[in-house]
Amino acid sequence: MISQNIKVAVDAVVFGYVERQLQLLLIKQKYGSEKNKWALPGGFVLDHEDLDTAVTRELKEETGITLAYLEQLYTFGAVKRDNRQRVVSIAYLGLINPKKFKLTASTDALEVGWFAIDALPPLAFDHQEIVAKGLERLQNKISYKPIxxxxxxxxxxxxxxxxxxxxxxxxxxxxxxxxxxxxxxxxxxxxxxxxxxxxxxxxxxxxxxxxxxxxxxxxxxxxxxxxx
Amino acid sequence: MISQNIKVAVDAVVFGYVERQLQLLLIKQKYGSEKNKWALPGGFVLDHEDLDTAVTRELKEETGITLAYLEQLYTFGAVKRDNRQRVVSIAYLGLINPKKFKLTASTDALEVGWFAIDALPPLAFDHQEIVAKGLERLQNKISYKPIxxxxxxxxxxxxxxxxxxxxxxxxxxxxxxxxxxxxxxxxxxxxxxxxxxxxxxxxxxxxxxxxxxxxxxxxxxxxxxxxx
DNA sequence: CATATTTTGCGTTTAAACAACACAAAATTA
DNA sequence: TAATTTTGTGTTGTTTAAACGCAAAATATG
CATH class of the missing domain: 1.10.10.10 (Winged helix-like DNA-binding domain superfamily/Winged helix DNA-binding domain)
Known part of the structure; x- marks a missing residue:
């Protein structure tokens, strides 16, 4: 078998809608080179868990939220998207009514919060690009699916x-x-x-x-x- | 950093159209547990190459083909999709006019061939599922993009x-x-x-x-x- | 208490797009 | 010479989309 040194992660673009505003769920990184920057919830996939299971788990752990809707979005794998090491991340798109959950930051996250989509803080890694892809998907999809x-x-x-x-x-x-x-x-x-x-x-x-x-x-x- | 033992691969669903037939590009596996089964062209991603570069390289190596059209399709990561080890595969959808290239099997492939989409041989791993996803994407996409x-x-x-x-x-x-x-x-x-x-x-x-x-x-x- | 404001809940009319359908002309084959 | 295959137009009725206006139910305002 080939020797390969690539890590596999998942990230979630989770949208909420409150008071006529589209909002995005973000966490503040606790560790790493992008410490203290806001980022998408997510993390490394365990050897024995499916991808969607991993997203669901990470979301629960990091934010306390369980999604009403989840779909795979796109996979981001540019060589230099993370400067520490090669990480391929499978991004997911999630939807939830924010009122249904109280945010609870924990393990890997200093803070958790909802941000208006048109007033996002600077994001870690290539997460801005991922969010853009998520928003695009959402905009397209509500036209042909009742999500x-x-x-x-x-x-x-x-x-x-x-x-x-x-x-x-x-x-x-x-x-x-x-x-x-x-x-x-x-x-x-x-x-x-x-x-x-x-x-x-x-x-x-x-x-x-x-x-x-x-x-x-x-x-x-x-x-x-x-x-x- | 977390310890993780997952390999990252790419697979290509490549369609051709000849004489009123939609065809799929397949290779016969040379090694591995699925030896002698037909499978999608693809392989492991190198540490230093982007995902689309990997697909393009593998396709060239395994079949001699360079695509006219390539887009990311979906990522398949079920725990047991490969019985040897955990492999997450980013699938791509490709289109080409088969007349433009002569198929040339090589390194990892015993044989290469075009198969009518409605008469495929049994495929290795979860490749049937990947093909289904690719066909579905193609069917949808030709309705709103001139591909x-x-x-x-x-x-x-x-x-x-x-x-x-x-x-x-x-x-x-x-x-x-x-x-x-x-x-x-x-x-x-x-x-x-x-x-x-x-x-x-x-x-x-x-x-x-x-x-x-x-x-x-x-x-x-x-x-x-x-x-x- | 009267009036303005906000928001709801229809309904009409015109224009554009779609769906269904028929037939003749240019070549090759029989 | 006739039959066959494939090309290359139209037309018409139906459906859908686009562009509008207005009255009623409540609350807020003076």
Whole structure:
């Protein structure tokens, strides 16, 4: 067998959405050459664990969070991306509603925090590039997969999903056409509850019906939202 | 630093298109537990080389081929995907016109060959899964990126690209609508040459204008072909 | 208490894109 | 000379997208 000296790591680009802001989960490095810099949660893969298991474990350890949505993003393997040694990192994209977990820094991390995506601190290694890739994936994917709901409460006023799309895509969309289109899919069900907003008129609460979506998908249905 | 015993490899899912058939490039393993089984070209990454460099090198070494198109596909890292030891493999998707290279097996490969995608031999490791992922990516991507041309000659009759789409998507498409749509983009230019078919009427030869496409893309143009 | 403000919740009209479909002309083969 | 294969256009009805306007329900304001 060949002799090879490459380490394998995983990193997670985890997005949250709070108060009309897209946020990114970061930790402050405790050790290493990039000590005290903010970085993506992640770490080395154990010999006996699968890649997604490794991300899940690291996230739990470093931030206390368990994701609602996780998918492999891209693998970063440039020779000099880490100056200490050769590290190939498999990046994952994760989504979570930040309200569902309290952040708890621990083992490898001094601090943990949510940062507005458009006001990130300087990041360690090539993590800026990884985040860019993650954001790009998210922006593309919400147009053809209903993953945006992972970022919201189970029950939400329609304006929430509408604002979420505008925030993530960073452009205005027509409320009326958006609502018509989304409702036409039949994957949102109306609850009998009403929101109590801080200002303005109360709104019906909706719920994303995962079962219905899966069933439709099975029948060849293809979620897709286009924007003017 | 953590002690870790994982090897990093790359594998290539390389597609070719010949005579209305989608083909896959395979090599017959010379060594190892999967000796004499067919497998994807690939191998271990050297400590000092980037991932895409590694794929390119391995492909050249094992098959003599240099790709026209290459993109990262997905990373496969299940603990037991290789029974000898832990190997994480970054898979790449490649496209080439098989006519452009003569296959030359060498160092690590007993034989090299093109196989019709719907008549593959049993594959080593989890390579079947990797191929499935590659095919899925190809099928999706030709709908929104003009990568199909990488599989054709520089100059080709229109029916070639039309048949290519039907073959890859494995379903019939309406010739008239397809042609109208594709021509409307203005990224195909007509040459003054005429094909000499083996049967039927001669046809104008077209050429994909990469420059024009890149320019349009810059201006926000989005290649997309939908099918009835 | 009346009025302004915010936000919700529809609905219409026009333009563009898609889907479905037919037939004649240019070559080769029989 | 006729049959076969393949090319190369159209047209029309249907669906979807784009661009709009406005009234009602609540809260905030003076």
């Amino acid at each position: 945006g709901f992972e970022l919201l409460n189970t029950e939400f006023p329609f304006s929430n999903i509408e604002n979420l799309y505008q925030t993530i895509l960073n452009k205005p969309i027509d409320r009326r056409n958006f609502r018509k289109k989304l409702m036409s899919f039949g994957i949102l069900e109306e609850t009998d509850k009403i929101s109590k907003p801080e200002s303005g008129r109360p709104a019906k609460l909706f719920r994303f019906n995962t079962k219905k979506y899966k069933a439709l998908e099975q029948k060849g249905f293809h979620f897709e939202i286009k924007f003017a | 199909g041309f990488e599989l054709l000659n520089t100059e080709f009759p229109f029916s070639n690209i039309e048949n290519l789409y039907q073959t890859i998507l494995n379903k019939p498409i309406d010739r008239r609508n397809f042609r109208k749509k594709l021509m409307s983009f203005g990224i195909l230019e007509e040459t003054d040459k005429i094909s000499k078919p083996e049967s039927g009427r001669p046809a104008k030869l077209f050429r994909f204008n990469t420059k024009k496409y890149k320019a349009l893309e810059q201006k926000g143009f989005h290649f997309e072909i939908k099918f009835a």
